Amino acid sequence: MKPVKRVEIITNSVELQEIESVLDEMKVSGYSIIPGVTGTGDRGRVEGDELTGVCTNVYILIACSDTEAQKITEAMEPVLKRFGGICLISEATYLTHSSD
Amino acid sequence: MKPVKRVEIITNSVELQEIESVLDEMKVSGYSIIPGVTGTGDRGRVEGDELTGVCTNVYILIACSDTEAQKITEAMEPVLKRFGGICLISEATYLTHSSD
Amino acid sequence: MKPVKRVEIITNSVELQEIESVLDEMKVSGYSIIPGVTGTGDRGRVEGDELTGVCTNVYILIACSDTEAQKITEAMEPVLKRFGGICLISEATYLTHSSD
Amino acid sequence: MLDLFLGNFFSAPVLFFVLGMLAVAVRSDLEIPAPMPKLLSLYLLFSIGFHGGVKLEQGDMNLQIVLTLLAAVLLAFIVPVYCFFILRLKLSLANAAAVAAAYGSISAVTFVTADAFLASTGKSYGGHMVAAMALMESPAIIVGVLIVRLNASKGGGGKVKWGELLREACFNSSVYILLGSLLIGLITGEAGYKDLKPFSDGIFKGVLCFFLLDMGLVSARRISGLLEQGWVPWLFGILAPPINGMIGIGVAWLLGLSHGDALMLAVLAGSASYIAVPAALRLAIPEANPGLYLPMALAITFPFNIIVGIPLYDVVISKVLST
Amino acid sequence: MLDLFLGNFFSAPVLFFVLGMLAVAVRSDLEIPAPMPKLLSLYLLFSIGFHGGVKLEQGDMNLQIVLTLLAAVLLAFIVPVYCFFILRLKLSLANAAAVAAAYGSISAVTFVTADAFLASTGKSYGGHMVAAMALMESPAIIVGVLIVRLNASKGGGGKVKWGELLREACFNSSVYILLGSLLIGLITGEAGYKDLKPFSDGIFKGVLCFFLLDMGLVSARRISGLLEQGWVPWLFGILAPPINGMIGIGVAWLLGLSHGDALMLAVLAGSASYIAVPAALRLAIPEANPGLYLPMALAITFPFNIIVGIPLYDVVISKVLST
Amino acid sequence: MLDLFLGNFFSAPVLFFVLGMLAVAVRSDLEIPAPMPKLLSLYLLFSIGFHGGVKLEQGDMNLQIVLTLLAAVLLAFIVPVYCFFILRLKLSLANAAAVAAAYGSISAVTFVTADAFLASTGKSYGGHMVAAMALMESPAIIVGVLIVRLNASKGGGGKVKWGELLREACFNSSVYILLGSLLIGLITGEAGYKDLKPFSDGIFKGVLCFFLLDMGLVSARRISGLLEQGWVPWLFGILAPPINGMIGIGVAWLLGLSHGDALMLAVLAGSASYIAVPAALRLAIPEANPGLYLPMALAITFPFNIIVGIPLYDVVISKVLST
Ligand SMILES: Nc1ncnc2c1ncn2[C@@H]1O[C@H](COP(=O)(O)O)[C@@H](O)[C@H]1O
Ligand SMILES: Nc1ncnc2c1ncn2[C@@H]1O[C@H](COP(=O)(O)O)[C@@H](O)[C@H]1O
């Protein structure tokens, strides 16, 4: 059990590929994606009923170290500014298969 | 980056419309919805295999201020009492496109 | 409102039945499941595009007491070691229909 | 007569239903992934509604049709009331009202299966029976909620939003697609039918088989939850269909309906709702236990009707109408 | 002439579309669950593409076909430019460019509905019109993004990834499945067609009805969002289709196209994209409001074309081509 | 002979498969949204099982059929053992056992594609080959797990739940729906077949095309992961099918099977599982790398069989059986 940061990102699903490549470049040890999220925010309702997927959000959860969290939020800031969405950071402890 | 409350609500999907209208009336700045959640609780198993959607839960995440969190939990209490489900509040910090 | 632990488990969906029976045996008061999660970790990409469901993860959220959280993480450790995935524990407060 | 039962049992739709139930028994991982069952059920409602509309356009409106529709609605109001008084002997107010509402309403898939059964015996029924089905779906919801409100002690629970409830009763998705497709069938008539036939008719029985496979899975999964509820649900779930079915046949006999129409009315009266009613009750009577009314309709009454009820009603109708 | 409009309105596809719109009006809970609409749209594109390829294999390549394809591409580049200058009078740069791009592109479902309309009047169109549709889908995206970049003040927003954008314009899923199926139809020809006919042809119209039911739901849900946007979207959304349609008919007349080909070109010119273009613009012009360009194409122009536009273009073509 | 290969390559199902692979190459966003592929695969299994049952009902049971089924099961036990010893030269214990299990099992979609190929050459095969397929699906899972357990050092990993494993081997969804549909076809016979034909037969080839489009996407996406694994997976993935296929043909020759039955046996022996086996192994041999056994079966062997294997086996059978 070790302390980690929980970074949560919710944004439009068209942005997913971009964000994933940012995370992959950063070599974060792992992340999880929940598709099919709907919601409301400054840019109005995202109903998820479109044919395009343009109107669906995606939820990304990353458990990572302090420094990684720092880097991720820095990288996310312009993306969220341009495309909307939020990024939350909270505290947690971590139990993993590779923790010894 | 500013501190926020993370309010999480999990309840039966038939309640969603009601909850959304409560949130919209409160004018919370945003929220996200994950559909298709299953689970177990005091009211038994929610298997999600019905034709009605009666047997699916929904997960709602709201990042908001202290006072908003307070109001939401007050509004949720009778709903959860009547229809089941849970409401969790935790701490986080917040990075958003509109934060300056 | 009472303090609780938020236990989050993300692992391969083939493990779900096993984990659920562990939780049911422990008689935790409730848990929620989000299916269809994808992700990346030590065991590579889980794309979710297979026909088998072998390549999908599942997200499990349990709001429980300290001791329960302790027991769950102990029970999860060998499972995660064998099949991969992560387990996060964080703090929250709890509003529920049965809380009086 | 045994022939008829075996013939029904060994028809493809019923066998696929049984295959689904067995899959749960042997713990196979077979499943029709969501949301396909929902789509298949929309398709079946569309198909039956559209075909009903086309048939209606070809026949002509007469007094018997009007009386049949009136009788159908009347049944839908009366059945839940008498069921409630019986159920109240053993169940709580909310549960008795909810179960009564389920049994006062109808099961469209039972109707569709009866349609396939009837076709295999070479008989047919009038398009207005589809309208009867749509009309019978929702009154029981209103009756159920009324019962609870009239009997409930003051101050309990939230208030009922009657406007919402009525709107949902009239426009819930199954009533809506059924009546909508019926209307469109009525408007486009034979020409429209010819265009849509390969879709609405050709693949109909195959889709029904697939859907019943899922119904078998879903209903078998629900049985375990019922085992803790004692013998009351089982007794009611197995006796209500034939009794209500016989009431339906009685009405059919009074009105002088054809064999096919009589069978469909019996099936409507004898079946119980596990879609529209539970969806409405979950909101309107949250005190009632969905673990009771849903599996009773789904895991006892539905299989009973599919396997035993439909041929039973058919036999009785043959006897009764020939007198 | 009124006959034609009523005949179109009372055809099954259009009626199902209207049924979907009404469902939203009465707040029915009817919905075609995701991701079915996406699959149905893939099916329709496959079917129309495959059939087009088979038709192309049976005809022979000639100069008129080549000219038609060239003219189609030209239209797809010019229409968004002239639309932009009109829209810019009332909208912001990004919004004007985005709406212009949507209207410069095409709506495949409108094309498919026109196909069903044409079949019901006993006429047909050439397989190359499917190729024209594929070619007309993406140029407007590039035009839209170019417009924004050329007019934007320096330093605003991120840089455009032109490579990505071009790739997406050429290989987005609708263009890809359309051209791919067309090619496969071209290769397998009549023999392949016979094999696939019950799937690609038999159930086609039924699937179209189901899909239009969903389009009705989706487009009606979008209307409310438009009410806050004033009259500009409504005016443009209703005037652009007939005007662009007439331009298409003019081109058809110049090229001496057949009635069927002319109708399809008019429909392509007069329709607006609510799938490929919004998906691309959400990334490429994030400053533009998807709550504007998407519902304009989906909730105003699409219904207009389905209900009024198609028979209107047909009437005009009858008049024009007979001169 | 080249004709046969080209004829196969330019058939609609194979072309759609290639279209899917190319979509990944050009990074199109085309996808068949989940869970549709799962449903399509259930449909294909249902269709092939049901048709097999009907054919079985029409033929009669004889010694050759019994011997064929026995031989099929024997193959399914022997092939993974010999494959394991070869693979163990280069791979870890767990990986070698897992890959061997995949290749000892079968690919139903390859079988289905061979069915379409056979139909296009005017030949047919016996319904019992569907039973053979069902019987060949699971033995290799048990062999694979046994190998690991017998060779593993004590104390490693959890214990195997043999009961669970056997149950899953016998009742996993593909075996279950295949055998269930076969039984129902056997029971309902010609009459049931006629009823379901538009669904089970009419749209079959179209659904196969759509499904292969998805298989193309899925298998192409998997190739990249294989590039890091060196040449062993490629060599084995391309050599195993023809070798195992030839073993199948040898058995067919010994038993004197018809051309159609021989082809199906070759395809079963030569194909590898990417559904049932990976699902079982992920739980039973978690030490094995799913990034190895899954893409080998899916991205190398499946395309090989679809494009080259099936016509190859056909040619060899023509040569061998004519001697
Ligand atoms: N305060 C919030 N809490 C939870 N989710 C939010 C919040 N604000 C925005 N979101 C999510 O982020 C998406 C885009 O936000 P926006 O760019 O503000 O429209 C919304 O559709 C929501 O799903
Ligand atoms: N302790 C818990 N942790 C996580 N989810 C819960 C918990 N209790 C209840 N839930 C969720 O809330 C739903 C309704 O709860 P209940 O009303 O207690 O049956 C359940 O089906 C679960 O999805």
Ligand SMILES: Nc1ncnc2c1ncn2[C@@H]1O[C@H](COP(=O)(O)O)[C@@H](O)[C@H]1O
């Ligand atoms: N650091 C992390 N943050 C969020 N999710 C993770 C993380 N590591 C692993 N996961 C999830 O757990 C799954 C299995 O992890 P692994 O066993 O490390 O491959 C991944 O596919 C992810 O969905």
Ligand code: NA
């Ligand atoms: Na009833």
Ligand code: NA
């Ligand atoms: Na256009």
Ligand code: NA
């Ligand atoms: Na094999």
